[in-house]
Amino acid sequence: MAWFKREEKGIITTTKEKKEAPDGIWNKCPNCKKPLHYSEQVENQYVCHYCGFHMRIGSKEYFSILFDDNQFTELFPNMISADPLNFADTKKYTERLEESKRKTGLKDAIRSAHGKIEGHNLVIACMDFTFIGGSMGSVVGEKISRSIDYCIEHRMPFLMISKSGGARMMEAAFSLMQMAKTSAKLALLAQAKLPYISLLTDPTTGGVTASYAMLGDINVSEPGALIGFAGPRVIKETIKKDLPKGFQTAEFVLEHGFLDFIVDRRKMKEKLGAFIKMIDN
Amino acid sequence: MKITFDFEKPIGELQQQIEKVQQVEEKTKVDMLPTLTELRENLQAKKEEIFGNLNGWQNVQLSRHPERPYTLQYIESMSTDFIELHGDRNMGDDKAIVGGFGSMNGQTVMFIGHQKGINTKMRQYRNFGMANPEGYRKALRLMKMAEKFNKPIITFIDTPGAYPGLEAEERGQGEAIARNLMEMSVLKVPVICVIIGEGASGGALGIGIGDRVYMLEHTWYSVISPESCSSILWRNWDNKEKAAEVLKLTSTEMYKNKLIDGIIKEPLGGAHQDPEAMINTLKQVLLNDLDMLKAKPADELVNERIAKFCAMGVVADEDLPENIAIEPEETQA
Numbered sequence: 090m091a092w093f094k095r096e097e098k099g100i101i102t103t104t105k106e107k108k109e110a111p112d113g114i115w116n117k118c119p120n121c122k123k124p125l126h127y128s129e130q131v132e133n134q135y136v137c138h139y140c141g142f143h144m145r146i147g148s149k150e151y152f153s154i155l156f157d158d159n160q161f162t163e164l165f166p167n168m169i170s171a172d173p174l175n176f177a178d179t180k181k182y183t184e185r186l187e188e189s190k191r192k193t194g195l196k197d198a199i200r201s202a203h204g205k206i207e208g209h210n211l212v213i214a215c216m217d218f219t220f221i222g223g224s225m226g227s228v229v230g231e232k233i234s235r236s237i238d239y240c241i242e243h244r245m246p247f248l249m250i251s252k253s254g255g256a257r258m259m260e261a262a263f264s265l266m267q268m269a270k271t272s273a274k275l276a277l278l279a280q281a282k283l284p285y286i287s288l289l290t291d292p293t294t295g296g297v298t299a300s301y302a303m304l305g306d307i308n309v310s311e312p313g314a315l316i317g318f319a320g321p322r323v324i325k326e327t328i329k330k331d332l333p334k335g336f337q338t339a340e341f342v343l344e345h346g347f348l349d350f351i352v353d354r355r356k357m358k359e360k361l362g363a364f365i366k367m368i369d370n
Numbered sequence: 371m372k373i374t375f376d377f378e379k380p381i382g383e384l385q386q387q388i389e390k391v392q393q394v395e396e397k398t399k400v401d402m403l404p405t406l407t408e409l410r411e412n413l414q415a416k417k418e419e420i421f422g423n424l425n426g427w428q429n430v431q432l433s434r435h436p437e438r439p440y441t442l443q444y445i446e447s448m449s450t451d452f453i454e455l456h457g458d459r460n461m462g463d464d465k466a467i468v469g470g471f472g473s474m475n476g477q478t479v480m481f482i483g484h485q486k487g488i489n490t491k492m493r494q495y496r497n498f499g500m501a502n503p504e505g506y507r508k509a510l511r512l513m514k515m516a517e518k519f520n521k522p523i524i525t526f527i528d529t530p531g532a533y534p535g536l537e538a539e540e541r542g543q544g545e546a547i548a549r550n551l552m553e554m555s556v557l558k559v560p561v562i563c564v565i566i567g568e569g570a571s572g573g574a575l576g577i578g579i580g581d582r583v584y585m586l587e588h589t590w591y592s593v594i595s596p597e598s599c600s601s602i603l604w605r606n607w608d609n610k611e612k613a614a615e616v617l618k619l620t621s622t623e624m625y626k627n628k629l630i631d632g633i634i635k636e637p638l639g640g641a642h643q644d645p646e647a648m649i650n651t652l653k654q655v656l657l658n659d660l661d662m663l664k665a666k667p668a669d670e671l672v673n674e675r676i677a678k679f680c681a682m683g684v685v686a687d688e689d690l691p692e693n694i695a696i697e698p699e700e701t702q703a
Contacts, residue, residue, distance in 0.1 A: 167687050167688045167689050168687060168688075169685070169686050170686065171684045171685055171686040173684040174616070174617075174618050176616055178603040178604060179603065196688065226683075227683030227684050227685045230683050231683050231685050256593045256594070258593060258599055258602065258603060258617075260593075260683075261592050261594075261617045261619065262591060262592050262593055262617075262618070262619065262627065262629050263627070263629070263683050263684060264593050265571060265592065266679060266682035266683060268548075268551055268572060268575060269551055269555070269578075269579055269679040269682070270679050270680050270682060270683065272552040272555060273551070273555035273556075273579070273675075273676045273679050273680060274676075274680065275552055276552045276553075276555050276556045276676070277676065279552075296571070296572055296593070298545075299543070299544040299547040299551075299572040300547075300548050303542070304548050317544070318532065318534070318538070318539060318543040318572075319535075319538070319539065319543070324534050324535065324536060327533075327535060328535055328536055330536075332536065336536070336539070347542045347545050
């Protein structure tokens with residue numbers, strides 16, 4: 090006989106009344122830990138009802154939030170990473186790529202598309218953090234570069250949504266040179282007098298911050314986003330002190346003069362549309 | 371030859387043997403010339419063998435040798451009447467990046483470079499060659515001045531990275547580097563960049579957009595230092611040698627991957643063995659290039675510079691058979 094006997098069924102809920110909830114219908118807000126229903130999340134553009142926390146989302150969600158009627162034409166959709174250095178650390182780079190593709194359904198850490206925002210034509214390139222940490226390799230650089238060419242050719246503004254841990258180490262110096270490539274192309278966009286809006290989302294760090302993300306005619310962000318050049322851990326190790334609260338948040342970066350404004354995701358389309366309209370008129 | 375590293379030990383041993391034989395010769399007055407000749411030939415062959423087959427990590431070690439010539443030594447030996455210029459006109463003067471006008475064979479050149487310290491005190495003063503945002507902004511101010519007066523620019527790159535400090539973040543390290551990348555790509559004067567030691571990531575690239583980008587033979591250039599790469603990918607510092615291999619950061623591999631325009635040979639054993647010879651070799655290359663680049667119209671210079679950087683990178687198309695890697699499109703610049 091067991092040494093422990095349950096006198097009553099269940100502890101909080103009675104076992105009889107327990108129901109299986111299908112996965113993915115309910116989520117917890119990563120900040121306030123309150124439960125959020127999936128359909129409410131979509132409706133609220135992945136911002137927590139309770140605390141206003143902006144959850145990390147990808148290109149699919151940003152496109153649907155920003156493009157009019159979620160209508161757009163994807164540009165250069167078949168571009169994928171090569172493995173120019175035959176790179177392997179604990180795992181082969183090619184295996185890492187395959188695994189990421191399988192898990193995310195994406196082809197690399199960026200998608201680019203032509204569509205309209207509040208009736209104005211534009212190209213949006215958006216990074217996906219779920220694909221190898223949104224790291225910038227040749228595909229990211231090349232897609233941005235060709236998207237800018239497309240903007241110059243068709244005379245339209247360019248919106249870049251950054252979300253990245255920085256350069257992709259598996260492409261080593263190739264990925265470093267994407268910083269040079271994208272910055273050079275942005276110089277041409279500037280010479281063509283076309284607007285460039287850089288939206289820095291959580292997180293934007295490393296080589297991405299040190300190239301296209303900081304070069305917008307306007308740099309904007311979402312509340313609470315982590316934005317920095319060096320990662321917080323590296324800085325902490327360097328200065329051997331704890332970092333002040335709020336260090337490297339969008340609010341901190343705004344205060345130091347490197348952002349034009351922070352906008353709630355639910356008002357983003359309206360505000361960016363208004364800016365483009367100002368320039369277009 | 372000075373012996374510093376483990377991989378140089380066989381050379382040291384041969385040098386000792388030669389010394390011993392010479393001592394014996396002096397004492398006994400016996401002619402040892404045949405033995406000495408043989409040993410000297412062996413020594414030369416050994417040096418060539420070792421320095422012709424260095425691996426990534428050994429190159430990284432050489433690039434950090436504390437007796438290598440640093441930026442100011444290059445500038446002062448190559449040019450006359452160097453006038454150092456200070457400050458970014460906003461925040462302060464960064465000691466990790468130096469710059470100013472100098473005269474090289476009669477022509478005025480804007481020299482800019484990372485500066486490391488030559489002793490413990492100076493290393494601290496120079497922040498180990500790790501620049502803050504004001505360093506990059508000073509560099510940009512000087513480059514713009516060079517453009518204004520139509521003078522060519524030469525940059526010397528030697529940094530373990532941009533400084534990852536609290537104030538650096540506050541003052542926009544990322545923005546400072548990004549701005550330089552964009553502005554340098556459209557400078558209307560010739561720009562030549564040379565990696566003379568360490569070329570670590572954005573901190574190096576921040577003064578590294580040029581019509582010609584060279585690496586000295588035993589330097590390295592990559593997106594991250596082997597130590598940090600090891601700590602990120604293997605979660606420890608023990609794989610730095612392996613990281614140095616997989617990053618393909620040597621001059622030979624960078625040239626093979628078309629990420630630099632050329633390699634400048636160092637004196638046998640590294641630049642620190644004969645700084646004067648190193649500086650002269652480099653000076654000749656720079657003078658030749660300046661003649662060539664100055665003959666080009668400014669627009670052509672800018673277009674070619676942009677096109678060169680835009681061609682860097684390798685992508686594939688999933689619709690092509692076997693995902694054959696394709697070269698990025700030629701830029702329309």
